[in-house]
Amino acid sequence: MTSPTYPVWEGDGGANDPKWPDEGDFGGLEFEDNPNYPPTDRKRLSATDYMQVEMSLARACRMIPPLMVDFSPGYAPFSPDAPVVHNVQCVNDALTTTTLAINRADVGEYVISFDSGLLPPVTMRPRVEQCGVSSALSLGGYVSQTTISGTTYFFVTVFDSSGAETDDPAYSFRLICFGE
């Protein structure tokens, strides 16, 4: 059994959707040492060595966020007067600062959106937290997620230190998604 030729995080753009990598994607757990010339020391990779790596890697992949988006609010009379996405880190190369959109819906309320089908199932609750350098502590924010008509939306509401919803670009926040 060989591994897929495309990153399983991304899928193949066709019948194979993005997914969380597992041992089967790394070659499976049926490797065997050569019966005639098995490794006899630690200078040669054994079947169990490699399968241990597969298992560790599969479990580690479960725990990382597939997407992190750093952004700042923005609306007049603040400057800048529009929200900004600063950074995107994603397991899928296709999701970047240019393929993801952010729009303001109301005071302190922002919508981050991108084409659906780019992430493995993100079944755990997403989070938004303050990040970066700021002169004040934000109370953070909350976020919900949905997919409608081929687009994934994250509805984010962010707050300043007094607990009021804010458009102040002096704050930066990070949207973090997780799977299960």
Next chain:
Amino acid sequence: MTSPTYPVWEGDGGAVAPARPTVESMGGRLFLQGIEFPPHDRRRLHASSWSQSVISLERLCRMLPVASIDFQCSSLAGGGLILNVSSVADGVTATTVSIASPVYAYLYTIYWPDGAFQSMDLYPRVSNASEAVLPFGAHVVSIASDRCAISCYDNAGTQNVDANYVFNLSLYGV
């Protein structure tokens, strides 16, 4: 000497405790190319490439939480609900993790199978995972090998909760 046959994240259920994967648990760093037929292209795994990958994996594992648990509060003592669990240990799931608040509605203890994780000397982290409300926050009161007590606050900064509050507990090992 070969690597363990069980996931080192879980231990063997006996004398070998759960641990974070290291380079040693994945074969070590002493691999050598075959002398007679060394790899001469990128179609065959090189010893140095393999060693680099396991080093990277070891560092990756260093940065990960060993468990991430979403839990929902209740406005009454005795409530609380485990919503989602993600963990490096197959035995730690939404069915083996439990929650209790026997005394106060804002004070929760989350339980997981004892011995499921390595030593958790690093501080755990609780963060808001609510969808439409903003509690003031939550902090860890105590932690042991099989449980963690968490105190939750409403948006007035008072120890208080309602059923819309959802928090995430992330556990980290050494």
